[in-house]
Amino acid sequence: MQRTLIIDTPKNIGKKVTLAGWVNVRRDHGKIIFIDLRDRTGIIQVVFAPNKKNPEFQKLAETLRSEYVAQIIGAINERPKNMINEKIPTGKVELLAEELVILNSAQSLPIDLNAEHLDMGLETLLDMRPLTLKHSKARAIFKAQAEIVKTFYEFFSKNGFMEIQAPKIVPEATEGGSEVFSIEYFESKAYLAQSPQFYKQIMVGVFERVFTIGNVYRAEPHDTTRHLNEYTSLDFEMGFIKDHTDLMKIITEWLKFLVEQLSANCHDELDAYGVPLPKILDDIPAISFPEAKKIARKISGKETDDLDLEPEEERILSGYAAKELNSEFLFVTHYPAKKRPWYTMPDDADPKYTKSFDLLFRGVEIATGGQRIHNYEQLVQSIKSKGINPDKFKFYLMAFQYGMPPEGGAGFGLERLTAKFLGLANVKEATLFPRDMKRIDLLLHKEKIIKEEKK
Amino acid sequence: MQRTLIIDTPKNIGKKVTLAGWVNVRRDHGKIIFIDLRDRTGIIQVVFAPNKKNPEFQKLAETLRSEYVAQIIGAINERPKNMINEKIPTGKVELLAEELVILNSAQSLPIDLNAEHLDMGLETLLDMRPLTLKHSKARAIFKAQAEIVKTFYEFFSKNGFMEIQAPKIVPEATEGGSEVFSIEYFESKAYLAQSPQFYKQIMVGVFERVFTIGNVYRAEPHDTTRHLNEYTSLDFEMGFIKDHTDLMKIITEWLKFLVEQLSANCHDELDAYGVPLPKILDDIPAISFPEAKKIARKISGKETDDLDLEPEEERILSGYAAKELNSEFLFVTHYPAKKRPWYTMPDDADPKYTKSFDLLFRGVEIATGGQRIHNYEQLVQSIKSKGINPDKFKFYLMAFQYGMPPEGGAGFGLERLTAKFLGLANVKEATLFPRDMKRIDLLLHKEKIIKEEKK
Numbered sequence A, B: 001m002q003r004t005l006i007i008d009t010p011k012n013i014g015k016k017v018t019l020a021g022w023v024n025v026r027r028d029h030g031k032i033i034f035i036d037l038r039d040r041t042g043i044i045q046v047v048f049a050p051n052k053k054n055p056e057f058q059k060l061a062e063t064l065r066s067e068y069v070a071q072i073i074g075a076i077n078e079r080p081k082n083m084i085n086e087k088i089p090t091g092k093v094e095l096l097a098e099e100l101v102i103l104n105s106a107q108s109l110p111i112d113l114n115a116e117h118l119d120m121g122l123e124t125l126l127d128m129r130p131l132t133l134k135h136s137k138a139r140a141i142f143k144a145q146a147e148i149v150k151t152f153y154e155f156f157s158k159n160g161f162m163e164i165q166a167p168k169i170v171p172e173a174t175e176g177g178s179e180v181f182s183i184e185y186f187e188s189k190a191y192l193a194q195s196p197q198f199y200k201q202i203m204v205g206v207f208e209r210v211f212t213i214g215n216v217y218r219a220e221p222h223d224t225t226r227h228l229n230e231y232t233s234l235d236f237e238m239g240f241i242k243d244h245t246d247l248m249k250i251i252t253e254w255l256k257f258l259v260e261q262l263s264a265n266c267h268d269e270l271d272a273y274g275v276p277l278p279k280i281l282d283d284i285p286a287i288s289f290p291e292a293k294k295i296a297r298k299i300s301g302k303e304t305d306d307l308d309l310e311p312e313e314e315r316i317l318s319g320y321a322a323k324e325l326n327s328e329f330l331f332v333t334h335y336p337a338k339k340r341p342w343y344t345m346p347d348d349a350d351p352k353y354t355k356s357f358d359l360l361f362r363g364v365e366i367a368t369g370g371q372r373i374h375n376y377e378q379l380v381q382s383i384k385s386k387g388i389n390p391d392k393f394k395f396y397l398m399a400f401q402y403g404m405p406p407e408g409g410a411g412f413g414l415e416r417l418t419a420k421f422l423g424l425a426n427v428k429e430a431t432l433f434p435r436d437m438k439r440i441d442l443l444l445h446k447e448k449i450i451k452e453e454k455k
Helices: A005-014 A056-063 A121-125 A136-158 A197-207 A244-265 A266-272 A289-298 A311-322 A375-386 A389-402 A414-422 A446-454 B006-011 B055-062 B122-127 B138-156 B197-207 B246-267 B267-273 B289-300 B309-326 B375-383 B388-401 B416-423 B446-454
Strands: A016-029 A032-039 A042-048 A069-076 A093-102 A182-185 A188-192 A209-217 A230-239 A287-288 A329-334 A356-361 A363-371 A406-415 B014-028 B032-039 B041-046 B069-078 B093-104 B182-185 B189-191 B208-219 B230-239 B287-288 B329-333 B356-361 B364-372 B407-413
Touching: A005 A032, A005 A042, A005 A093, A016 A042, A016 A093, A016 B446, A032 A056, A032 B006, A032 B014, A042 A056, A042 B309, A069 A209, A121 A414, A136 A209, A136 A266, A136 A414, A136 B138, A136 B446, A182 B041, A197 A209, A197 A230, A197 A406, A197 B197, A197 B309, A230 A244, A230 A414, A244 A266, A244 A329, A244 A363, A244 A406, A266 A414, A266 B407, A287 A289, A287 B267, A289 A311, A289 A329, A311 A329, A311 A356, A311 A363, A311 B446, A363 A414, A375 B138, A375 B197, A406 B197, A414 B230, B006 B014, B006 B032, B006 B041, B006 B069, B006 B093, B014 B041, B014 B093, B032 B055, B041 B055, B055 B093, B138 B208, B138 B267, B138 B289, B138 B416, B138 B446, B182 B446, B197 B388, B197 B407, B230 B246, B230 B416, B246 B267, B246 B329, B246 B356, B246 B407, B267 B416, B289 B309, B289 B329, B309 B329, B309 B364, B329 B407, B375 B388, B407 B416
Parallel strands: A042 A093, A287 A329, B041 B093, B287 B329
Antiparallel strands: A016 A032, A016 A069, A032 A042, A069 A093, A182 A188, A209 A230, A230 A406, A329 A356, A356 A363, A363 A406, B014 B032, B014 B069, B032 B041, B069 B093, B182 B189, B208 B230, B230 B407, B329 B356, B356 B364, B364 B407
C-alpha cells in the first residue's frame, strides 16, 4: 500500500493508510501504547491498543524507542474534541495502528530531542551534528536557509540573470593576501577560490547578467562568531549599470522578495526563534564611509583605523540605522580605494574613494559589492598601482580586451544572512557542517587541544 | 531614458528608445552605416544615416568595431517587407540611430565571432575562453546547462526534497583510493570532496529527502573526452525507499520534466546543434550487470574485466539500447559488490551483487546511484570487510546509530549530461572553465609542455 504523508492524514479520516517515519516519543498508558510519529511533513499520534488476533503486535510496539524508524498501517480517526492538539496541523486526528514494521532501530539517545532547546555548548552540539541536526530548532534554521537560496535563485532567474558554475580551483589568490588555502594540483600548486569574482565578471562579457551559488574559502586563522573557513556565497554580477546604486536597487528588490517569501513559507521556523522579520524600506538608507566613520566615532568615542570599519563600528552603525533611520539594513558606500581590491571602480568626485558598498544587517556585514573597472587600460594600471604584475591575470584581463560593459555585482554570505534572520549568536549554528581551524566534522587534534586547554 | 531590451523592440514601433549592447558587426553602405547590435535578449539592425545637425555623429559611428559596447538612442522602424530577416524575432524592425555613446572599446578580434562555427582546436578555444565563450554556439551550451540545473532544482524542490549545502573540505577521502586532492588545512591535512555522499546521507536522517548542487573533485590523472578534475554534481538522496528501483523511478520522472523544459525553453540552442531530444520511455530499460556484460561481450567479441564495464562496453550497450530497446537511456543495475563503495546495499538474492545502478546515455555513464546500507551494524561490518577501520567514519556513522530509514540516492555529472544532450565530442566544451592536469584557465607549464611535445 502506498505511503501517506502525515500532513495528508486529516484528509483521510476513516480510511486505512500506511505511514512511515521516526518515533518522536513513546508513552505507555496501562495497556495502551501511544507514540508520536514524525515524517518530513508533520507529527501524528499513533495508538497501539491490545490486538487479540495478534498478541505479538503489542509486544513489538513496546520495543519502540525514540528515533526508531517504523512503518505503520492503520485507520485515521478523529480525536475527541477535548483531546485535540491545537499546536500541530494534524492534531485533530490520530492513527489506530493495525500493523507495525520496524524499519530500523536506534541506540538510546544521549540528548532529549523533544526538549524545547538543546541545552549544550556549541562544540558539543557540533561534535554530535548528525544527531543534533534532528532537533526541530536546528531543522528550522536549514529550512529557512534553503528558502533564502531558493528566493535568490528565483529572483535572479526571473530578472534575466543566467546561472553559472564558477570553478573553485584557481591559479592565483583572487583577492590577494595570504589567507588562501593551497592545493597540491598534480605537479603544480593551486588555490581554493576566495570568491567567484573573476569568473562572474568574465561571464558578464558573455551573458550580461549572471548569478552563481557556491562554496568559497578563506584561510583566516580567526575563531569568531562571524567567521567560517568554508562558506556559501550568493553572487550576482550585471552589465550596463550606471553605477553602484543600480546594484543597491536590485539588492533591495531581492530582499523585499526574500522577506515576503520567508513570511509566507517559514512562519513556524521564524516563530520558533521569535525574531521578527525586518521591514525593507523602498530605499534602504545609504551613508558614505567618511560619514559612517564620523557617526561611529561620535557614538563610540574611539579613534579607529581610517581605512575600514571595525566589527564594533559595524554594530554601532547597525544600531544607529535601526534607531534613527528606521531600517535594520544599512548600506555603507564609498569605501577607501586602499582597502578595496584593485578591480573596484574609483569614485569620479574623489578617486581616494570607490563606487563600492557593504550591506550591514543586525550588526554585521552580510554583503559586499560595487562597480568594477571595465576599461582594460585602467584595469591594468590599477593592478600595477598595487605593485602586482598584470601578467598574472592575463586570462581574466582578456574579458576586458574584447568589450566589457560598465558592470558590477555583489556577494552575500549565506550563513551570516541565515544567522541574522533567526537571531543566532554564532554563524556556525547556521552552517550544516562548519569548518574552522580546529574542526572538520570532528575536532582535528582532540588530544592536542585538550592538552593545551589543561595548561 | 530607461533601457529597452532588444527583444522588446517589435512592441515599440514608432517610439524612441535607448538600446545598449555589443556591436556584432558593422557594414558600411556608402554614406549609411549599419551595425548589428546584440544584448542578452537578441540582435537588431541599427542604421546610422548622415545627421546634418551633428556631423560628428557619423564619424563616431565609423569607429565602431566588433564587440564595442554602445548605448544608442533612436526610433524603432518597421523594415520594408522585402528586407525582413525571418531568422531572428526582431528581424522585422530596425533602429534609426539618433544618439550614440561608446561605453567601451574592444581590441581587434583574433577570431570571427560571426562565423557559424569557431574552427579551432579545443586547446586554442580554451586558451581564449573569455572571448570564445561569446560565440553564439558556446552561449547555447551554457544556456542549456543552466536549464538543466534549473529543472533539477525545481523538480526536486516540488517533490519534497530540501536543498542543502554540502561541505567540500573533508577529513577523509570519501570513496577511498588515491585519486583525491589534498589541502594544507592550517596544521592538518584535508581533502577535496569526491562527492557529497556522506553529508547527503546524514541529512536523510534529518530531512528525509535532500538535494544538493555543487563542485566535486577527482584527482584522476586522465586526459580523456569524459574526464574533468573539477565538475558539478547534481545529487539527491531519499529515505523510505523500497529499493533502488524507487530511485530509478524518480530519475525517470525528472528526465521527462527535463526534456519537456529543454524543448520549451532551449529550442534555438538545441537547433544550433541539430541534435534531437531523446524520448524518455515510461520505463527506461534496465538490465542487470551480468546480463549487460553478456550482451557487450557478444557484440564486441572481447573478454573483459568481470567487475566493471569498460568505456567501450558502455558505448556498445548504449547503442544496443537505442537500437533494440528504443531508448537512448539505459539503466545497468546490480553492479558487483567488489567494485562499489562499502556503503552500497548488497542484493538479497546474491550478495556478490548490489542494489545499485549506472545510467548510460548516448555512450557514457551520466549518473551513478543505488540503495545504501541503513543498518548501523551491517554498515560497520561492510567497512571492516574492506580492511578499513570504522573509527575513521565515526562522524558519518553517528547518523546510522540514531535511526536511518532505508534510503538511497544518485548523482549526475552536469557537464557530461550537457555534452550528451548537445552532442558535444568533449565534456570540456560543456564546462565554462575546465580544470585538467595541464590547465587551470591557461596552461600550467606552457614551456615544459611545448618542450615535451617537441621531443
